[in-house]
Every structure is written in structure tokens, then in C-alpha cells.
Amino acid sequence: MVRDDLYIAVPSFFRCPISLEVMKSPVSLCTGVTYDRTSIQRWLDDGNNTCPATMQVLHTKDFVPNRTLHRLIQIWSDSLRPHRVDSVDTDSPSSPSELPARDQVSDLIQCMDSEPSSASSLDSLSKALCLCVDFIGGGDNAVDGAQIGVLEQAVTIIHLLLDDEIQEREELMRWMLKKTGRDCLASLLVVLQQGSADARIASARILESIAVNAEAKFLIAEKDGLLSELLKLTGPEKDPTLIEAGLSCLIAVSTPRRVKVRLVHLGAVKWLSKLLGDPNSATSTIEKVLKVLEMASSVKEGRAKICEDGKCVAGIVQRLLKVSGAAMEHAVTILWSVCYLFKERAAQEAVAKANGLTKILLLMQSNCSPAVRQMSADLLKIFRVNSKSVISCYDTKTTHIMPF
Template sequence: MVRERVVDLCITVPTFFKCPISLDVMKSPVSLCTGVTYDRSSIQRWLDDGNNTCPATMQILHTKDFVPNRTLHSLIQIWTDSVHHRVDPPVSPSVLSKDQILQAINELGSSGSNRFGSITKTVRFAQDSDQNRAFLAKLDGFVPLLVSFLDNVDGSVEFLEQIVTALGLVLDKIEDREELKNHVLKGKKRLCLDSMLVVLKRGSTDSKIATARVLKFISLDAESQLLIGENETLITELLNLATPEKDPKLIENCLACLVAISKPKRNKLKLVKIGVIKKLSKLLTESNTSVTVVEKALKLVETASSTSEGRKEMCEDAAFVAAILNKVLKVSNVATEHAVTTLWSVCYLFRDQKAQEAVTQANGLTKILLMMQSNCSPQVRQMCTDLLKIFRVNSKSCLSSYETKTTHIMPF
């Protein structure tokens, strides 16, 4: 290692050139959100092991993204050249060959072997490259083997986490989604969903994200959506994980899963029953919610508004209606379309008086007029025209004489 070679030459390595984890000279320094710099391979292993803290400060990481520290990299390179030594990469575990991973998978399927060690090797192999993930996904019997462990809960949360993580890594390479759906949802007593619930309740953030991704992936049709929706505890847990204090990526994936399974009316009603409106209200009134989370939250709101129960709960909360209106033109075109569709549904299609009053009090008329002169889609423009007709009738202001064909707002 570099530090040993330098010691032999009686040359001192600057402390800030060393990775705090490996204590070797860094080859590819990257900085976390805490400002601490590590060698890329060392911190990646730390994060891949499920840790969500900065190793040096033990601060909780709000994001696991890191950025290259190019200045430090240049300094290390200059120093290395000055002592005529090439900086070697930190010692890392040897990369498994395909023969070795085949052996690990064989051991995984054998009783009495170190299954946890085998699945850990498999996960690391999948994380190593896109090519490896494709190899595993196409390997005959690999995906059914993983699912078989979900269908036979052994009580080890850590093992279940590794299984779901492995599934999540190869999802995009699986060609037969129908086969995976059948394996997961048509097993004995659907224990796979129970295993996934265990991970959602007790697993790490990354394994919870993987679980939500797998559930969304297999939500192919009404049958699969209804089968997942039958497990009310499962969808309740997904909803509980979509709260402002959770990891943004976790919120996004849980909402995406709920959107995917919410198409059947039975599931829509179940979501309303377990409190989806109140949960979404918290997300939409939070100022720091990401664009993708807002889009998916508004999509769920739109879905809930298609039921009388959802509309009733929604319209009882004027602040919630105002929060939906507030997202118009402020987030993205997708968010705007979902918000306008919801407002059109409750105010125009179903003529809810409370919703109309809430929109009026929140200066909704101005928003609608602005929307009509914006570069919105024809569908959104038509819904705004319909909404304006409602408010022209109800409004006692000068806006009651506003002509819907006008494409601008008068400055007086």
C-alpha cells in the first residue's frame, strides 16, 4: 500500500490525503453532504452496507449522494508525482467471477450452507456493474430462488433485506414481469407480501426502497393490484413511510407504488379509509417537498377525488384544497395537470360547494385566469374554462363578466 511505501522512504503523507476509512492515500476523493471527504470505493462500501451516517462525524446523511473533490484530487496527484510514486487504489475485496457467483448461488439454494454470506456476495456482484445485473436476471432459476426465500420467512430481517435488495437490483433487467408477479403473488398464502411487510417495518431505508420498487414492478394489472391491496397492513405501512420526515427517495418510491396499485376502485376506497388524504395534506403543505414527490402526491389526490368518500374528506378541509391550488403553475407541468384535474373534478364535475368556496377564498380565480393564458395543454385549458364558468356564476366581482375566450388578464 502507498502509506507503507512512503514510510519506507521516510516521507510523511499529509493527513488530509488519507481516507478516514481505509487510511490509504485517496485515489478518487469524494465529499459527502457533511463536508467530509473519503475515497470513493471506501465510502461506497460503507453506504452499500446499509449505513446512513457519516463515518467520521456519525451525522445522519440527508442524502447519500457524493461529489468529486477535484481540488484535493489534483493536490494528491501533484504530491504523488513529486515523490515519483503512483498512487495505488485502496485494497478492496476481490471482484467475484461469474464462476464464483454461480457457486455462491448454488450454495444459496443448498440447505445448511452459509446462505447469508452467499446472498451478500450476490448483492455485491449485482452492485458491481450493469452487465452483472443482466447476467443474474437471465440466469435460469435465479429470480424464482430469491422469491422462494420470501415465501418461507425464516425470521431474519437482515436476510430478507438482502433478498429484496437483490431483487431490486435486477428488476430493470427482468424480461418476464408476469412470471415474477406470479411467483410473488401466487405463492402459498402469499407469504411474500408478509415478508416484504417485515422489511418495510424493520429494514433499512435502502431495503424499504427496494421493497416498494418490487411491489410497483409487479403491479401489472387489476388482478395484481387487488392482490396487493388485500394486504391492508402493507399499504398502510407504505403510506406511513410517505411522510415529510422520511428520506425523499423512500417517500417517492412508496408513493409511486401506491399510485400503481390505486387503479381499482376497491383499492381507492381502502386508501381513503386508511387516511391517504391526511397524509398527502402533510406532504403538500410542506415547503421543502421535492418535485417528484409533489407530482406523485397530487396523482394520488386526483385518484382519491374520483370517489365520493375521497371528495367528501378532501372538501371538508379548506386548507387542503388551497394547498392543491397552490401547486398550480409552481411545481411542474405534470403537477399542474394533476392539481387542475382534481379541482375540476370536485368543483365542476361534482359541484361541491365547500370546495368552490375554498378555491374562491384562496384566490383561485386569478390562478385559473393565469392558467388559461399559459402554455398549458388543451385538456388543462378546457378544464380551466369549465371551472371559470362555475366561478362566473358564483362570483359577485368584476370577474363575473370575464369572457372565457379572452387570452389575457386586464391590468385593472
């Protein structure tokens, strides 16, 4: 009888470099290379004083157990039990779709926390990402509570790994997109839809981390439902940390024009307008909201939506002052784009109605950057009116009006 597991690809880093078999007791030499204990012990007992893989001379023949990799192999092995036709283990999961137990992945996280500084741990952490991506890549839209729990734990591991300053960070992010592609994104989408708040935050931050180039941004944006779920994270009623994670991810993903247009079509301007008008929004949230709106204002579709939403323009004018320097720059750039550069009449009227002229005048007397000052001057040119206007009546001798 042909065994099903003969067709299952074994991750290369699970194999001992000497025996090429899956390691039962992985241990690491001082060179950082991991071997199965039996194989490396036999090598050393034969009188060798070098690392078999690198041929470096060993300054010590001591080795340490690689507990992280050991647990990864256990998790991987347990995940294959449903596929083995000759298995007699009564404790095996009853459904082929079941993922490894939640407590196993929890143990792995604790193990990573307990070995943060060792070279072998860093090596295993980078390899852990590969395995966790494999688990995440197995997700779909029909998962039960237990599977969601494991997906959440896998997302947590990946988030921790991407936060670590390890040499393979960028390489692993590229691998994550190339190897699993849409399958991995599908599982991250499941977590965004059904996971806990912490897991959704981790998922958004993972997506932000892997959006390193145009290809990655397009892959994320074109995954059905992913952008809309990120947008839903920014609802005013949501947790502030969740909102900021969603906004940061949208900023990272939405630099290509095509993605901006897609985001606008999903109703981003309306969502962001609500956040802009929320008096409870934190400064950092307002900065990110204005940044996304600034990106939207660079495309025709975005400008149209901003001009259609009178509350949005009024909110931008309101946030010109007394928020932060970054918020001020984003707000001025949006107004300059829609009112001066593209001369949108509806936006000009909305700015005037929201007392934008006075705020722009105040802004010009603040300690703003030369770029902001120039954009403000351009905006004033647009709003030239007759001699009875606020500009003509403005007392130029008043030189100490400050917005803060």
C-alpha cells in the same frame, strides 16, 4: 430412519439436466445451458458435439463456471441444514428458523455485479429471483435482527433483478405473485416495517414492479397492513427518496376503485395534504402527491375527504402554478372533479377562499393543454358572480399575464 430432507423439494434449476442430481460444480456451455461439470465432461468425452438439453451443435466445447448458480445452491443447501436430522456439522445454525448468512447473500450480489453481461449470468439471475422469493416467502412478523438483514439482502437482489432488462422479467413477476402469494407479501411487509431505508425503498419498488394487473393490485392492497405501511413512507419527515418510492407504489397499486376506497379509509388524504403544504417538497414529490389525490377524487369517498380537509383544497390551489406542467394538470383535474363535475359546495367555497379564481384566470393565459384550458373554463362557469366580482373587473386587454 427417514431423512427429513427427502421431503424437501429441490428447485428444478439446481438439478443437472443429465444426472438430475443437485449440481456440485455448475458450468455453462456456449448454448447457455448449465450442467454439472462431471456430467457434461463425461458427455463430451464420449465424443458428443451437441448440447444434451437442446441438441444444438456446439461451436465450441469450452464451458465456463456458473458462479452465480453455484452460490445460490450453496445458500439453499445451507438453509436446509437445520432440517437434517442426521447432520453432524457443528457450524449449522442452531435454530430451524434461521436464514442463510448475510455475507453469503452479499457474495451473490457482488457476483451478479461482476458478471452482468454473460448469457449464463442472465439465466442465473432470473433463477436467482425464484430462490430469493423462496427466502422472502419464509418471513413472518416475528424476526430477529439477523433475519431482517438477510431479508434486506434478498429484497436488494430482487430489486436489482427487476430493474434488469431480462427476457423473463414479466414472467418472473407473475411467478412471484402466483407461487408465493401472500407469504412473499408478508415478508415484504416485514421489511417495510423493520428494514433500513434502502431496503424499504427496494420493497416499495418491488411492489410497484409486480403491480402489473388488477389481480396483483388487489393482492397487494388486501394484504393486511401493506397499504398503511406504504402510506407511512410518505410522512413529511421521511427521506425524499423513501417518500417518492412510497408514492410511486401507491400510484401503481391504486388504479382499481376498490383500492382507492381502501386507501382513502386509511387516511391517505390527510397524509398527502401535509406533503402538499410542505414547502420543502420536491417538484417530483408534488406531482406524485397530486396524482394520488387525483385518483382519490374519482371516488365518492375520496371527494368527501378532500372537501372536509380545507387545507387540502387550499394546497391544491396553491400548487396550480409555478410547479410543473404535470402538477398543474393533476391539480386542475382534481378541482374540476370536485367543483364542476360533482359540484361539491364545500370545495367550491374553499377554492374561492384560497384565491383560486385569480389563479384559474392566470392559468388560462398560460401555455396549457386544450384539456386543461377547457377544465379551467368549466371551473369559471361555476364561480360566476355579480358585476362587482373579480371576473367582471378582470381587464381583458391584459394579455401577457403568465404564471411562470
